[in-house]
Amino acid sequence: MALKKSDLYSSLWKSCDELRGGMDASQYKDYILTLLFVKYVTDKAKAEPDALIEVPPRGSFDDIVALKGDKEIGDKINKIIARLAEANQLVTVFDAANFNDEEKLGKGQEMQDRLSKLVAIFADLDFRGSRAGGDDLLGDAYEYLMRHFATESGKSKGQFYTPAEVSRVLAKIVGIGPDTAQDDTVYDPTCGSGSLLLKVAEEAPRGISIYGQEKDNATWALAKMNMILHSNEDAGIYKGDTITSPHFTNGDRLDTFDFAVANPPFSIKSWSNGLENDYGRFEFGRPPEKNGDYAFLLHILKSLKSNGKAAVILPHGVLFRANAEAVIRKELLRRGYIKGIIGLPANLFYGTGIPACIVVLDKENAQARTGVFMIDASKGFIKDGNKNRLRNQDIHKVVDVFNKRTEVERYSRMVPLHEIADPKNDYNLNIPRYIDSSEPEDIQDLGAHLRGGIPNRDLDALNRYWGAFPSLRGTLFKPNRPGYSDLAVDVGEVQQTILDFDEFQKFAAEVRGQVASWFADHRPILQALNADTVPKNLISHISEDLLARFKDTPLLDEYDVYEQLMTYWHGVMHDDVFLVMNEGWRDAAMPRQAIEDKERKLSESPDLVVGSGRKAVKYKMDLIPPALVIARYFTDEQAEVNRLNTVVEEASRAVEEYTEEHVVEDGLLAEAMDDGKISKALATAQLKVARHEKADPEEIEALQHVVKLYNEEAQAKKTAKEAQAALDLAILKKYGDLNLPDIKQLVLDDKWAATLRDRITSEANALTLDLVARIQELGERYAETVETLDAELEKLESKIAGHLADMGVV
Structure with missing residues (x-):
């Protein structure tokens, strides 16, 4: 039985990391990703005789596997990789890693053992589940490893990889979609390892022509391999400095593209070193010599067709810095080229911890543009180790709001150009000038502290709850005096009162009913899972429908509901779907023996142990945990x-x-x-x-x-x-x-449907806890007036005076 997809990647990373020793992650990645690439092209050549990549005699991964235990394994691996590179005009692309480097891999027996174990890791991996219409396992494994190497490499070496979540945002807002023509073009002038371009290409189901340029030789090689791994062998990825030596030119003019995306190096100081020809890029002003942010932005703008669109990640400084950058910004705004600005959370990127923004450029109908659409998405993230990460709901919300130009209080706004041009703003695009995303101040009421009662304005601020539960406010509160109310129940009984309230019970039941109805409607396609299922299409279909169904549900944020599904999908359901696709329902449901590989330090925690001592047999139940069978x-x-x-x-x-x-x-x-x-x-x-x-x-x-x-x-x-x-x-x-119906009932109803029902219902329960906490806070805040506190103080003073008198102290 094949490993679950998540286990496949995590075991690959763990095994490789075990053999890294003291080598820097930025160097070690060259060895790991090269072996992964050679395995991919070898497997693909076996499955597809007409594949664009040719695997020559004595130039395959199988030839590398045959070297395990060979005293000259390092030198012979180099020669095999060289043959493969020469046969495909890929010299310097994936043959840069020296597998005979004694300083990095050790000498003699140490190198022999390390490389033999490393090769064995890849030889043992089962990537047969990779399907043209489904998940690209090897390509995804490559992305997974690059993300981990970026994390391990730190700020100095992590710039080759743009987080996939940010790439998805750019891909979905730049304007590429189902209607994009196959001969349309997308360009990234600082493409790194190519992950951003690939995410954009995923948005074009009919295909799109990919072009990119990368200055760093090793990172350019990663991009070339990444393209091949994701079946984009014909992508035009070239080496060189985009600013001083742009590849895509026609005489003294830059080539132009339909779309562009980029995550250029932030505020680079040496951008103009060696610059001889500006190709007309700086017609709106020359960027500062010590800061290249606008050099990249103007290059991208010049590289767009007359109706071209771009999304570029830049530091927030481009929005408000003065002098030369202010002049350029003013000209771009006056010509209507800046369509939108999206402020992102801090610490998302591997090369820097500072917050960044996405600048969206659009030449189409630019002169008619009358405003800039702004989003402050700086608060939508989750902590992930030492970095922040956008959640699925954060991505979806940004994309929905931007593409539909929806104005959301404290989140998004269409800012008129005349407001931006007003002298008090003077073309400054700093987002807080136009969107106040701070939470309203919790004001203390002096009158309530003096005379008691809870201010009605604090209760009015909870109107979204009273709208969902019309009778609840009258149950919890009673009038005190004009503008103030008292709790009608003890502050400690608020939570139970709400939970027992008929309107809340009805609300929770309706939420459960909505989930049940949604799942029932999609059950037929879920139970029809087979080898031809396309997981990304499946989850897109059912998640969009769930989002739409909860859009008008009072109180509940549809994006919170969506996040519950997507978190469960990435954590459990996707692995389940992968197993069913590759094994079939019955085989995927059957127990398998837990993996115990002492040499590779891999040991799975068993779900069930039958027998004891040496006769004990440990089992894993990937698709149907024993708890479901027991229940x-x-x-x-x-x-x-x-x-x-x-x-x-x-x-x-x-x-x-x-x-x-x-x-x-x-x-x-x-x-x-x-x-x-x-x-x-x-x-x-x-x-x-x-x-x-x-x-x-x-x-x-x-x-x-x-x-x-x-x-x-x-x-x-x-x-x-x-x-x-x-x-x-x-x-x-x-x-x-x-039997088959039993298996599907256990998975679909007892596992997926029940879990999602409970997770989404928990969102409703969490809302009530927020309400309870606020009511209790207000109740306790104004429970004791200044008068009662004074009386208590007088009582205590009198008591102390009496004790002192008893002791003879006057």
């Missing part, structure tokens, strides 16, 4: 095991309590102690001695009782263990008895 078929047996475990706990507690009572100094069991404790063996031995010596009857009775308790505990454990073993065996047998 549907063995509830009585599990209840009995639980009861027996409770008996064990009670028996153990009885032993503990009795021994603790009597092992104290001078206690009845004191003489049977060893290091302050008493075991069954000690108690039994001491009982034998006590009987022989005719000791105190109470001591004999105590020893007899503790032995009895230990025996009862042992018997309880034995019974519970036997019951568990019998249940485990029955569960294992049940898997073999499951």
Whole structure:
């Protein structure tokens, strides 16, 4: 059985990382990604005889595998890779890593062992699930490894990779979609490893022509390999400095493209070194010599056709810096080239921790443009290790709001050009000037502190709750005086009152019903999963429908609901779909033995263990965890095991309590102690001695009782263990008895539908907890007036004065 997709990638990374030793991640990636690439082209040549990549004799991954244990393995790998590179005019693309480098890989036996183990990792991986119409496993594995190497490489070496989440945003807002023609072109002048271009290409189902340029030789090689791994062998990826030596030129003019995307190096100081021809790029002004941000932006603008569109990641400074950049910015705005600005969270990128923005350029109808659409998306992210990461809901919300030009309070706004041009702003595009994303200030009410009551304006601020539950406000509050209310229930009873409230119960039921209806409508396509399923199309279809269904649900944010599905998809469902596609429903559902590879330090935690000791067999149930089988078929047996475990706990507690009572100094069991404790063996031995010596009857009775308790505990454990073993065996047998409808019911209804229902319902429950917290905060804030506090203070002062008087202190 094939590993789950997530396990495939994580085991690949873990295995490679184990063999890295002290080598820097930025260097080690060349070895790993080269081997992955050679395996890919070898496997592809076997499956597709007409593949564009030719694998020559003695130039395949199989030839590398044959070298395991060879004393000259490093030198021979170099020669095999060289043959493959020469046969495909890819010299210097993937043959840069020296597999015979003793400084990096060790000498003699050390190099032989390290490379042999490294080759074995890739030889053992099963990438047969890679399908033209489904998931591209090798390509995705390449992306996965690059992301990890970017993380490990730190700020100085991580710039070759744009986070996939940010790439998805650019791809979806630049204007590429189902209607994009195959002969349309997309260009990235600083393409890095090509991941951004590939994400854009995914948005064009009919295909799109890809062009890019990259200055760094090693990173350019990564991009070339990345294109081939993602079946874009004909992409035009070239080496060179885009600013000083642009590749795409026609005489003194730049070639132009339909679309452009870029994540150029931020604020580079040496951008103009060697610049001889500006190709008319700086007609609106020359960027500062020590800052190249606008050099890249103007290059991209000049590289667009008359109706071209671009999305560029830049530091926030381009929005507000003065002098030469202010002049350029003003000219771009006056000509209507800047369509939108999107502010991103800080610490998203591997090369820097500063926040960045996306500048969207659009030449089409630029002169008629009357405003700039701005989004402040700086608060939408999740912590992921030492970086921040956009969630699925953050990506979708940005894309939806930008593409539909939806104005959302404290989030997005169409800013008129006349406002930007106003002297007080003077073409400054700093987003906080136009969008106040700060939360409203929680104002303390002096009148409420003096006279009591909760200000009605604080309750009015909760109107979205009162709209969803019209009678709830009247249940929780009663009038105090004009403009103020009191809690009608004790502050500690607020949560239960809300949870028990009919309108909330109805709301929660409706949420569950919406989820059930949505899942029922999509169940037919889910149960029809097969080898031809396209996972990305499947999740796109069902997730967009879920989003649409919850759009008008009061209180619930449809993007929070969407995130619950997408998080579960990436964490569980995608692996399940992958297994069903590759194994079929029945084989995917069957138990497999857990992997234990001591040499590669891989050990899976088993889901079920049958037998004990050396005869124990450990099983993994990837698609259907044992808990689902138990819940549907063995509830009585599990209840009995639980009861027996409770008996064990009670028996153990009885032993503990009795021994603790009597092992104290001078206690009845004191003489049977060893290091302050008493075991069954000690108690039994001491009982034998006590009987022989005719000791105190109470001591004999105590020893007899503790032995009895230990025996009862042992018997309880034995019974519970036997019951568990019998249940485990029955569960294992049940898997073999499951038919296809049983399997689909367990996966679709008991696993996917039930989990998603619970996750989405938890969003509704979380909303009530927010409401409860706010009401409790307000209730406690104004519970005691200044008058009551003064009275309490006077009472305490009087009490202290009395105590002092009693002590004779005046």
